Amino acid sequence: MMSKAIYERFYRSLYRIRRVEEEIARIYPSDKIKSPVHLSIGQEAVSVGVCEALRPDDVVFGTYRSHAYYLAKGGDLKKMLAELYGKATGCAKGKGGSMHLIDAAHGVMGASAVVGTTIPNAVGYAYALRLQRKDSVVVSFFGDGATDEGVFYESLNFAALKQLPIIFICENNFYAIHTHLLSRHKDANLCGRVRAYGIPAEQIDNNDILKINERVKGVVDLLRAKQGGPFFFECLTYRWKEHVGPNDDFHLGYRSYEEARTWVEGDQVRRLAALIAPQSRERIETQVEEEIRAAIVCAEDEPFPEAQELLTDVTGD
Amino acid sequence: MERILSYVDAIREATDQQMAEDPSVVVFGLDVDDPKAIQGTTRGLAEKYGPERVFGTPLSEEAMTGAAIGMALAGLRPIHIHIRMDFLMLAMNQLVNVAAKSRYMYGGQVHVPMVVRCMIGKSWGQGAQHSQGLHSFFMHVPGLKVVAPTNPYDAKGCLIQAIRDNDPVIYVEHRILHFQKGIVPEERYGIPPGRARVLEEGRDVTLVGISHMLTECLRARCYLETINVHAEVIDPIWLSPLDIETIVKSVKKTGRLCVVDNGWTTCGASAEIVTRVIERLQGEREVVVHRMGYAPATCPPTPSLEDLYYPNARTIASAVYDLVKGGRNHWLPEEREGLQEMEFRGPF
Ligand SMILES: Cc1ncc(C[n+]2csc(CCOP(=O)(O)OP(=O)(O)O)c2C)c(N)n1
Numbered sequence: 001m002m003s004k005a006i007y008e009r010f011y012r013s014l015y016r017i018r019r020v021e022e023e024i025a026r027i028y029p030s031d032k033i034k035s036p037v038h039l040s041i042g043q044e045a046v047s048v049g050v051c052e053a054l055r056p057d058d059v060v061f062g063t064y065r066s067h068a069y070y071l072a073k074g075g076d077l078k079k080m081l082a083e084l085y086g087k088a089t090g091c092a093k094g095k096g097g098s099m100h101l102i103d104a105a106h107g108v109m110g111a112s113a114v115v116g117t118t119i120p121n122a123v124g125y126a127y128a129l130r131l132q133r134k135d136s137v138v139v140s141f142f143g144d145g146a147t148d149e150g151v152f153y154e155s156l157n158f159a160a161l162k163q164l165p166i167i168f169i170c171e172n173n174f175y176a177i178h179t180h181l182l183s184r185h186k187d188a189n190l191c192g193r194v195r196a197y198g199i200p201a202e203q204i205d206n207n208d209i210l211k212i213n214e215r216v217k218g219v220v221d222l223l224r225a226k227q228g229g230p231f232f233f234e235c236l237t238y239r240w241k242e243h244v245g246p247n248d249d250f251h252l253g254y255r256s257y258e259e260a261r262t263w264v265e266g267d268q269v270r271r272l273a274a275l276i277a278p279q280s281r282e283r284i285e286t287q288v289e290e291e292i293r294a295a296i297v298c299a300e301d302e303p304f305p306e307a308q309e310l311l312t313d314v315t316g317d
Numbered sequence: 318m319e320r321i322l323s324y325v326d327a328i329r330e331a332t333d334q335q336m337a338e339d340p341s342v343v344v345f346g347l348d349v350d351d352p353k354a355i356q357g358t359t360r361g362l363a364e365k366y367g368p369e370r371v372f373g374t375p376l377s378e379e380a381m382t383g384a385a386i387g388m389a390l391a392g393l394r395p396i397h398i399h400i401r402m403d404f405l406m407l408a409m410n411q412l413v414n415v416a417a418k419s420r421y422m423y424g425g426q427v428h429v430p431m432v433v434r435c436m437i438g439k440s441w442g443q444g445a446q447h448s449q450g451l452h453s454f455f456m457h458v459p460g461l462k463v464v465a466p467t468n469p470y471d472a473k474g475c476l477i478q479a480i481r482d483n484d485p486v487i488y489v490e491h492r493i494l495h496f497q498k499g500i501v502p503e504e505r506y507g508i509p510p511g512r513a514r515v516l517e518e519g520r521d522v523t524l525v526g527i528s529h530m531l532t533e534c535l536r537a538r539c540y541l542e543t544i545n546v547h548a549e550v551i552d553p554i555w556l557s558p559l560d561i562e563t564i565v566k567s568v569k570k571t572g573r574l575c576v577v578d579n580g581w582t583t584c585g586a587s588a589e590i591v592t593r594v595i596e597r598l599q600g601e602r603e604v605v606v607h608r609m610g611y612a613p614a615t616c617p618p619t620p621s622l623e624d625l626y627y628p629n630a631r632t633i634a635s636a637v638y639d640l641v642k643g644g645r646n647h648w649l650p651e652e653r654e655g656l657q658e659m660e661f662r663g664p665f
């Protein structure tokens with residue numbers, strides 16, 4: 001049984017991510033955010049469950065669907081919103097955008113718009129941690145689509161071979177854009193495939209934040225104690241919004257609202273809200289709303305990057 | 318009656334007509350049969366030709382490129398589609414080491430008739446990995462052909478030509494060109510390499526534009542006309558093999574060449590074109606040259622920097638003015654109604 005304080009932490013993080021993305025969707029039609037946003041609404045539990053099991057010095061690598069894990073890991077909200085607005089104060093000075101959020105100081109090591117490409121980067125980082133005798137761990141987040149790519153399997157193989165301190169988190173939301181996993185794979189037994197590489201694998205099939213957190217925490221402890229190498233979790237979850245952009249897309253016909261219903265009913269934001277005292281909930285929500293409001297004001301007011309930024313950071317000299 | 322089609326529909330029609338004519342043509346790639354149908358370019362094909370000839374693939378660019386080569390070796394004519402040119406980087410081994418080489422290194426015993434369709438992205442924060450114009454990578458490699466049609470008429474003719482071609486062709490589209498509309502005949506026709514097109518004649522300067530930058534060059538020409546500078550605008554259409562003769566002939570007349578690429582200038586298509594023209598004309602004709610392209614940086618998504626990253630009609634006109642007048646004149650035309658770039662609204 002977890003303590004109320006922990007539920008409150010989880011709720012704060014879940015609620016914050018949900019509300020930030022709802023605000024992004026609200027602002028989007030104004031064209032102030034000229035960035036292809038891939039929202040995680042509905043999938044927040046995976047990011048929060050995993051990142052709440054990590055220390056600040058642990059490191060995550062991810063994908064263009066980056067808002068949830070960036071915030072869950074402690075990425076700076078003001079810098080994130082400024083980045084989406086293309087402002088000079090953004091986390092990448094307006095030079096990355098929504099698909100490339102980074103906050104190295106908080107262990108968010110960046111994201112690629114090319115599916116699968118950060119998986120081996122995470123593996124290399126884990127190799128370095130081992131060599132440097134550190135006890136931090138690496139988490140590699142990716143979607144089910146990345147498990148189509150050869151680089152995923154090559155990365156698994158090397159991580160297993162070297163018994164690296166890395167946790168692979170596949171956020172399986174069943175779709176790569178509009179194409180279902182079963183239109184891309186003969187069978188969906190991902191964990192079985194991963195085990196064949198000598199990596200323990202577990203599926204968590206209901207988006208349950210408490211279970212995700214408990215399981216990942218157990219594995220993190222093992223990795224820190226240098227007991228065992230990589231680990232793989234397949235977290236089933238569901239994207240409520242369209243693949244990219246702020247809208248619903250059930251009208252497209254590639255999936256039905258019926259399919260979504262159980263996931264929406266199992267919403268972890270609502271679930272956690274019910275697990276904490278009403279006064280705590282109100283306090284958390286008020287604080288988060290205030291923080292988001294301030295961050296949006298900031299993002300709107302900040303300047304765009306100056307012309308000389310165009311040619312800085314190309315190389316280091 | 319002249320028929321107006323969009324670039325998207327021109328591609329769709331070319332594919333449809335070649336598939337109808339030749340049962341060996343197959344179409345595949347990520348999302349070709351999904352509700353958005355590659356911006357509409359593959360709409361209806363899966364229904365018409367069935368899932369054996371038109372199919373979506375797993376996210377497996379390298380393997381599917383290799384598979385396309387295998388199909389081509391067996392006598393099919395695969396069209397492999399990528400919604401971003403950036404994703405071709407995952408398939409480079411198959412494209413460069415196998416597709417490009419097979420005919421030669423097997424002494425002509427085999428050939429690899431395949432088309433790789435890919436799109437260059439721009440604006441709405443596409444940024445670092447969704448906006449690259451990497452056609453020069455492929456121009457570098459013997460054995461590959463490269464084409465970058467800039468209007469619906471060429472989009473159709475070049476695709477038909479590419480499908481009929483017995484070698485691998487990299488067919489480069491641009492997301493913003495997809496919105497172009499123009500006259501497209503109903504019948505089938507090919508646009509072969511070796512015929513760059515002089516779109517507008519002019520005596521003062523030769524302006525060569527690649528992919529989307531061709532449209533910017535045409536707009537730049539309008540600005541230049543207002544100050545009595547007459548640019549001859551050339552669309553190379555096929556980048557490899559390149560019709561250098563048409564460009565040489567023009568530069569012989571104008572003595573000035575400006576090449577505007579939809580990519581970086583260093584080691585790019587503009588370097589190649591300028592060099593070949595000078596090789597041909599040195600000792601015969603005094604020539605001044607200028608090149609424009611992406612700023613030598615990664616594409617920034619923020620609008621304030623993105624505006625500086627790409628050449629546009631006004632900056633091209635300004636640079637051409639300097640080329641014609643000599644020195645730095647700091648002339649930049651006022652933005653004119655009807656000559657702005659089309660606004661593109663995301664998400665994609
Ligand atoms: C290598 C590569 N191929 C294709 C794409 C185009 N693309 C962008 S997102 C996407 C779907 C990825 O699905 P998944 O990994 O399940 O992540 P999700 O979007 O569901 O979070 C595809 C195919 C890409 N970005 N990179």
Ligand SMILES: [Mg+2]
Nearest residue numbers: 143144175176
């Ligand atoms: Mg997915």
